[in-house]
Amino acid sequence: MTNKKVKVATVSLAGCFGCHMSFLDLDERLVELVEHVEFDRSPLTDIEHCSADCDIGLIEGGVCNSENVHVLREFRKNCKILVAVGACAINGGLPAMRNHISLEDCLNEAYVHGIGVENPQIPNDVELPLLLDKVHPIHEVVKIDYFLPGCPPSADVFWKFLTDLLAGREPSLNYELVHFD
Amino acid sequence: MNKTIVIDGKVIPFQDGQTIMEAAAEAGIYIAHLCHNPQFTPHGSCKLCTVKVNGRNCSACTFPASEGQNITNISKELNDDREKITQMLFVEGNHFCPSCEKTGNCNLQAVAYHLGMTDNHFPHFFENREVDASHPDVMIDHNRCIFCTLCVRASQEVDSKNVFAISGRGLEKRLVVNSESGLLKDSDLDVNDCAAHICPTGAILIKRTGYKVPIGQRIFDHAHIDTVTLANEGASHDE
Ligand code: SF4
Ligand code: FES
Numbered sequence: 001m002t003n004k005k006v007k008v009a010t011v012s013l014a015g016c017f018g019c020h021m022s023f024l025d026l027d028e029r030l031v032e033l034v035e036h037v038e039f040d041r042s043p044l045t046d047i048e049h050c051s052a053d054c055d056i057g058l059i060e061g062g063v064c065n066s067e068n069v070h071v072l073r074e075f076r077k078n079c080k081i082l083v084a085v086g087a088c089a090i091n092g093g094l095p096a097m098r099n100h101i102s103l104e105d106c107l108n109e110a111y112v113h114g115i116g117v118e119n120p121q122i123p124n125d126v127e128l129p130l131l132l133d134k135v136h137p138i139h140e141v142v143k144i145d146y147f148l149p150g151c152p153p154s155a156d157v158f159w160k161f162l163t164d165l166l167a168g169r170e171p172s173l174n175y176e177l178v179h180f181d
Numbered sequence: 182m183n184k185t186i187v188i189d190g191k192v193i194p195f196q197d198g199q200t201i202m203e204a205a206a207e208a209g210i211y212i213a214h215l216c217h218n219p220q221f222t223p224h225g226s227c228k229l230c231t232v233k234v235n236g237r238n239c240s241a242c243t244f245p246a247s248e249g250q251n252i253t254n255i256s257k258e259l260n261d262d263r264e265k266i267t268q269m270l271f272v273e274g275n276h277f278c279p280s281c282e283k284t285g286n287c288n289l290q291a292v293a294y295h296l297g298m299t300d301n302h303f304p305h306f307f308e309n310r311e312v313d314a315s316h317p318d319v320m321i322d323h324n325r326c327i328f329c330t331l332c333v334r335a336s337q338e339v340d341s342k343n344v345f346a347i348s349g350r351g352l353e354k355r356l357v358v359n360s361e362s363g364l365l366k367d368s369d370l371d372v373n374d375c376a377a378h379i380c381p382t383g384a385i386l387i388k389r390t391g392y393k394v395p396i397g398q399r400i401f402d403h404a405h406i407d408t409v410t411l412a413n414e415g416a417s418h419d420e
Contacts, residue, residue: 087279090300092307097277100309140304147300151279175405178299180278180290181396 006166009054009079010042013068014095014135015061017043018152019086023058025155036166050078056165057082059144062092063136067129076142081165084144087151087180089137096135103133146171150179186250188232195246202230202241205254206415211407212254213263213292215270215381216329217242219414221338224330227270229263229292264296272303275310275324276382282391283383285399289327291406308352316365318372318388326356326384336376344370356384 012020020043026033041050050057057079063069076082087093098106112120138144148157157177164171183194186201188210195204200223205212216227225243232241233253241254253259270276270289278284310323328347333356336344348357360367370377377385396402400409 084300087277091271091277091305093277094280096305096307097275097280099307100275134307137301137305139300139302144300149299173299175294176403178294178297179402180293181281181284 005038006036006055007040007051007053008037008042008056008058008162009040009050009075010044010058011060011071011075012043013059013061013071013089013138014064014092015086015088016094017060019058019060019089020044022150022152022155023158026159027155029155029159033162037162050074052078054079055081056162058085059083059089059138060085061088062095063132063138063141064095065129065131069132069141072138072141081145082142083146083148083161084138085148086153087149090139090147090149092135092137093151096137099134103131107131148173151181153177153179184246184248186246186248186252188252189254199246200242201232201234201239201244201246201250201252204246205241206411209411209415210254211411212241213295213406214242215288215292215327216331218331218379220375221331221334224334227266227327227329229266231259231262233259260296263292264298265302267293267296267298268300268302270327271301272305273308274327275307281325281383282386283325285396285402286394287383287401288381288406289325291401291409294401295406306352310355313358313365314388315367316370316388319365319370319377320386320388321356321358321365322384322386323356324384325382327382328354328356329381331379331381332356332376332385335379336370336374339375340371342369342374342376344368344374344376 010020039045040054041047057075059072059075059082063072084090088095107122111117111122148161150157157173160173160177161171185192185194186204188205193204193208202212202214202217203219206219212230212232214230216224217230223242225240228240230241231238234244234250278290284290312323313321330347333345333347336342344359346357346359347354349355357363358365358368372387377387
């Protein structure tokens, strides 16, 4: 490994942050990791945009709104290696289970007819990103280099993947580390 | 003298009337498959078991073994094709493993693990498929049906009933239930029928049993599908 730290950016799109929590399960291994890695744009740093020279981008979650698309494209543009992390990034996951219900019905159920809704109205602030008609896996929007399955992938998956990359090896996960659930 | 075929350079015996799949299973060689189960008449529809026989692609589950066959089962090309087929099955249905009771016990998922598949590659169809929870003990989640017809064959060949059929073509293809209403509750399916237990995915499930075995302790959580399959299916042919 060279002295220059590898730049890692992370984001949660249409995800639940579970993959990020699982990443933090690296626990004391994080101390070793930050010897070799520096975090760029990420909920862990609050940096708002990717530097132009990110090495690895970890994407949690699928794409459910216009902002997700912009963010995902920013990551693709600035990260040498883009990684789909977790079931939702890979196949849309739980949020994609809305795909067989029309967007109008979803919004009505959540904000108009839902149990206990007060002052029913569909949120319409200009600040809010527009919802896409369907939730999509990220490989349908940009090219993805690696996929880490799991809901979430365990900390061991992140560890194996990142240490392989840092050591200049082609990342490979053994049987026990590959789970779709 | 024993008649023999060669699979990946290994000479194995076969008896007349055996398919390549049967001869291989008896010799302890796993050929990936989803629509095949040695209990029933082969169907030859999933094409996962495609092997090269003297340079030509054939379905091992239907192709008769015969003297002089030089067969390739494991090669990068064949496994890449198998992976693509499996990915197509995943995008055609709605296979959300984290929310499926069958996860860890699912052959579709286990085949994907076996092939080293980590993504679905193709754009997802997100087809709208129904759930039939009308039967008191058994439910069908059509989102997960891969049209292997194992339930169709089990119902006919083992249960001597005729509960299931595949109807329609292409995107319109569906598993249908033989009852006037089309609902499972009005069919003569019984929870103890072979057809209720044969589904390789989570499409036909027995109610109130889904989480008896916790995730993490399920069949394919630690064991590979080749070992599991040979233990189950190879032995049944040894008699
Ligand atoms: S319900 Fe299950 S067993 Fe029946 S055809 Fe579909 S995948 Fe095969
Ligand atoms: S197992 Fe042979 S075609 Fe499906």
